[in-house]
Amino acid sequence: MVASEGKKVRVRIAPSPTGFAHVGTAYAALFNYAFAKNKGGKFIIRLEDTDVKRHVKDAEQAIYDGLAWLGFSWDEGPDKGGEYAPYKQSERLEIYKEKAKELLEKGKAYEEDGAIRFKNPGDDVGWKDIVRGDINFPGGEVTDFVIMKSDGFPTYNFAVVIDDLLMKITHVIRGEEHISNTPRQLALYKALNEKAPEFAHLPTLRNKERKKLSKRKDPVDLRIYQKEGYLPEALVNFLCLLGWSHPKEKEIFSLSEFVKSFSLERVRKAGPIFDKDKLDWINGEYLRKLDDSELVDKIWEFYNGKYSKGEIAKIVPLIKERIKTFSELETLAGFFFEEQKVDKELFGKGYKEHIDKAVETLEKVDEWSKENIDKMLLANVKKNNFKTGNFFMDLRIAITGKKFTPPINDSIVILGKEETLKRLKKYNK
């Protein structure tokens, strides 16, 4: 860190509580967090709740929960307090009122229909964006705009400027969609006789139609990922890779490594497409890297104790390399816990014979071990001149109801002699 720069880095994210925790918010949080922590600065949450109509109950908590789930912590915020409290705009109304009054008195704003409008001088404005370089807007683009609504609440553009100023925000790192707001905010800083913070406009996450992620049709609610059984670390890692790349081209890395190697210079300008394929792969990578015992705990937690840790522990080695998310566990391995319906159409031609002989053989196994089962079943296949693949496939279907499962002999061992035979005997002639 360059000590001579003096100013301590302070960044913020400014979500509005209009529903749930949004991936876009998580994305902005990720880059702000990394930038701040990389520079030993502060990461702040400020709630932009100045739209009374759009305010949704519980949305505030959902945002904290979502961000915490992903592993972020913030230094100041509505729930945490801090030197520049309050951090909720609805609790700062007096401040905006006062500032608006100042502007009014200086003749830089005027009243109209109960609202206060900023009198825009119409100068050309521009700034050096940290990720995009020079951006300029011709004067005249920005007209007079409302800063205080008639309901006594500030508008977004006004509140942002006042708060960033008062909260001593040094870098405003936000989505590209805010570029067009920046001229207004810059005009305000100038009118207030204050120096503006640095700006960095991140690319916008897009869907497959190349449009900005939509609340209606895209999976943007963080809880979706929680429910589907993604690891937060994997989601974060995935997000890191959108618009940013590791200097050494690494793909799998932790949040702390991201923080360590982060720089805004490596942020791309083009808006990346949020494509879950790669997320699935990353999640699988993280899953496979976990110790079996960790995986057991996480699965147990995911299913809210529905299955005992003992049961889970038995099957974990078999499913670890086969699931991409926790929610896939039941489709892949549900048969361990509960007998599945079997569609007889799935069976091959001589299935009854296969099953009969399997029952016959398995009944003779007294020490129920993988070795014995392997040995005896294979001998049985040979003796009867079965086709190995066909035999095991019919066995698999009879026991699990599915064609794709963990290795069948291992499964039989776990299921136990009694349960296995019970399932097979249903097909006795």
Place this chain on the structure above:
RNA sequence: GGCCCCAUCGUCUAGUGGCCUAGGACACUGGGUUCUCAUCCCAGAAACCGGGGUUCGAUCCCCCGUGGGGUCACCA
């Protein structure tokens, strides 16, 4: 439409004037391991939007097109 931003394989990206016959990853295809699926290993197909410049030399610099996106509220 005005203004602004952007443009390398299908997707995420490396690249910062010669190291590029453009590299990696996901996805895809083929093969190997295997009782299925998966993991793992190997191989393959796949891109610098177009046109002008600048330069001895452009994916990289400039201009113009084209395409995509964002934004134009008393929403944030």
